[in-house]
Amino acid sequence: MGFSEKVFSDFAAVAVEGALKDANIEWKKIQAIMAGIFIYGGNAGHLSGQYLESIFGETGVPVVNVYNACATGSAAIRMAYNSVAAGETDTALAFGADVSPKGFLTAKSDNAVQDRDVIRWKMGGLPNPIYWALECRKRMEKYGTTEEDLALVKVLMSEYGAKNPDARFKKPYTMEEVLNSVYVCDPLRLYEICPVSTGAAAVIVTADKELISKADKAVKINATTMGSSIYGDPTIRISALSCPAVAEAPMLSESYSASRQAYEKSGIGPDDIDVLELPDNSSWHYLVYLETCGFCKEGEADKMLRDGMTKIGAKLAVNPSGGFSSHGEALSAQALWQVIECANQLRGRGGARQVEGAKVAMAQTYGLMGNSGTTILTL
Amino acid sequence: MENMANKVARIPNLVDWSTGEVRLMSAKCNSCGTHFFPKEHYQHRPGCSREGVEDVLLPQKGKLASYTIQYYPCPAPFKTEKKITPYGIGLIEFEEEKIQVTGIITETDLKSLKLGMEMETTILEMFTNEEKQQVVTWAFRAVK
Ligand SMILES: [Zn+2]
Numbered sequence: 001m002g003f004s005e006k007v008f009s010d011f012a013a014v015a016v017e018g019a020l021k022d023a024n025i026e027w028k029k030i031q032a033i034m035a036g037i038f039i040y041g042g043n044a045g046h047l048s049g050q051y052l053e054s055i056f057g058e059t060g061v062p063v064v065n066v067y068n069a070c071a072t073g074s075a076a077i078r079m080a081y082n083s084v085a086a087g088e089t090d091t092a093l094a095f096g097a098d099v100s101p102k103g104f105l106t107a108k109s110d111n112a113v114q115d116r117d118v119i120r121w122k123m124g125g126l127p128n129p130i131y132w133a134l135e136c137r138k139r140m141e142k143y144g145t146t147e148e149d150l151a152l153v154k155v156l157m158s159e160y161g162a163k164n165p166d167a168r169f170k171k172p173y174t175m176e177e178v179l180n181s182v183y184v185c186d187p188l189r190l191y192e193i194c195p196v197s198t199g200a201a202a203v204i205v206t207a208d209k210e211l212i213s214k215a216d217k218a219v220k221i222n223a224t225t226m227g228s229s230i231y232g233d234p235t236i237r238i239s240a241l242s243c244p245a246v247a248e249a250p251m252l253s254e255s256y257s258a259s260r261q262a263y264e265k266s267g268i269g270p271d272d273i274d275v276l277e278l279p280d281n282s283s284w285h286y287l288v289y290l291e292t293c294g295f296c297k298e299g300e301a302d303k304m305l306r307d308g309m310t311k312i313g314a315k316l317a318v319n320p321s322g323g324f325s326s327h328g329e330a331l332s333a334q335a336l337w338q339v340i341e342c343a344n345q346l347r348g349r350g351g352a353r354q355v356e357g358a359k360v361a362m363a364q365t366y367g368l369m370g371n372s373g374t375t376i377l378t379l
Numbered sequence: 380m381e382n383m384a385n386k387v388a389r390i391p392n393l394v395d396w397s398t399g400e401v402r403l404m405s406a407k408c409n410s411c412g413t414h415f416f417p418k419e420h421y422q423h424r425p426g427c428s429r430e431g432v433e434d435v436l437l438p439q440k441g442k443l444a445s446y447t448i449q450y451y452p453c454p455a456p457f458k459t460e461k462k463i464t465p466y467g468i469g470l471i472e473f474e475e476e477k478i479q480v481t482g483i484i485t486e487t488d489l490k491s492l493k494l495g496m497e498m499e500t501t502i503l504e505m506f507t508n509e510e511k512q513q514v515v516t517w518a519f520r521a522v523k
Contacts, residue, residue: 123516133447
């Protein structure tokens with residue numbers, strides 16, 4: 001069966017099989033399944049956990065299906081973690097799988113009163129990257145971010161993607177090539193925006209000492225949190241047609257909230273983190289997320305990037321995987337994929353892009369309309 | 380103002396031209412002071428009693444707080460009879476109402492766009508429907 005004939009549950013099965021093998025755990029040890037919903041998959045996609053369970057053999061365990069847009073995987077792992085932490089189960093599975101429709105994502109309902117997404121598609125002329133371009137322009141005006149800064153993000157991401165055998169895009173780009181790529185929505189160019197992708201990811205969370213001892217370097221989850229938006233956040237959110245003109249909360253406040261909750265719960269702060277996987281949906285995201293998550297002050301991310309402070313080998317390695325820029329995004333899988341990338345860095349499996357001596361890693365997501373999750377991991 | 384007879388908004392309750400000027404239909408919460416657009420998309424301050432929400436029209440003029448130029452046609456269900464790409468999209472700030480609203484910019488000289496410039500609300504003709512009406516969306520243009 002060719003790649004294009006495969007369905008989301010085929011991809012999910014590959015990811016779950018991989019997680020079971022990697023953890024050296026039998027299927028029957030899984031006591032709960034937290035499944036990311038695949039929204040384009042109809043009944044099967046909305047009950048993805050049940051479909052997945054039937055492939056591996058139904059065992060009657062609790063199955064919960066969850067959707068939080070691009071932070072769907074964050075919700076799944078958080079539920080798996082909380083189930084284990086609460087003592088409800090010893091071992092829980094979180095997975096997400098998505099087959100992306102071709103081209104831009106578009107409207108899913110026809111009721112403009114309950115779903116403002118309908119208005120932005122029918123009357124607004126507003127595909128997703130426009131929202132990022134509007135924020136990017138503001139940033140350029142306010143902090144002096146240049147087109148070269150935006151291009152440099154892609155240069156760096158493609159350098160790492162080229163070293164990652166699992167990346168979808170493996171070609172390294174020069175500054176000149178990025179700056180010569182066409183504008184999608186000025187100031188953002190084609191190579192500075194991540195595409196949609198097909199993919200799956202699965203994580204097993206356990207407190208079972210015997211299982212932990214059998215795994216190849218199990219990593220610890222110090223915190224896994226979710227945040228939503230805060231009143232007065234000036235960011236123009238995807239789907240929205242307006243935003244506050246006067247800021248009363250931080251930009252991307254859902255991600256500000258998720259990361260601060262994680263810092264508080266784990267007792268780990270930005271200074272302690274060696275590896276950060278952030279959601280580089282566009283070059284603008286790469287810059288703003290360093291600030292939103294407290295790795296520098298507002299307006300300082302460009303300097304961090306230019307000075308090489310976000311490179312592998314610097315104090316903080318940002319997206320050593322090559323990021324969404326090198327992988328695209330597969331909605332319900334991507335947050336879990338980021339956690340796996342972080343775990344593999346801590347386990348020394350980074351290959352040519354290994355961050356030497358990495359002990360603390362953080363995975364940060366960004367989802368539509370005020371959804372975000374943060375996971376902090378240690379060896 | 381252009382002749383608005385025989386024009387209909389693609390989705391109702393967003394743009395009004397009954398006053399003789401094209402203006403966006405907003406709502407204001409008299410308890411927490413927040414303006415909403417679209418008017419049903421409430422975003423109250425936490426703790427607000429949510430009492431006294433009334434329909435208001437935004438001013439006709441605002442300032443360009445940000446913009447982008449979109450080079451690819453917006454996918455369906457967006458639809459225009461004429462090719463409009465590349466088109467500008469702006470965030471127009473209504474200062475007193477403390478709200479910024481997105482909208483297509485009808486200027487064809489996209490190089491002339493500058494942050495802070497004064498913009499006015501207008502309409503963009505999208506297509507002709509089966510009743511031979513011009514179906515429109517709200518838009519913005521530079522104040523000449
Ligand atoms: Zn209110």
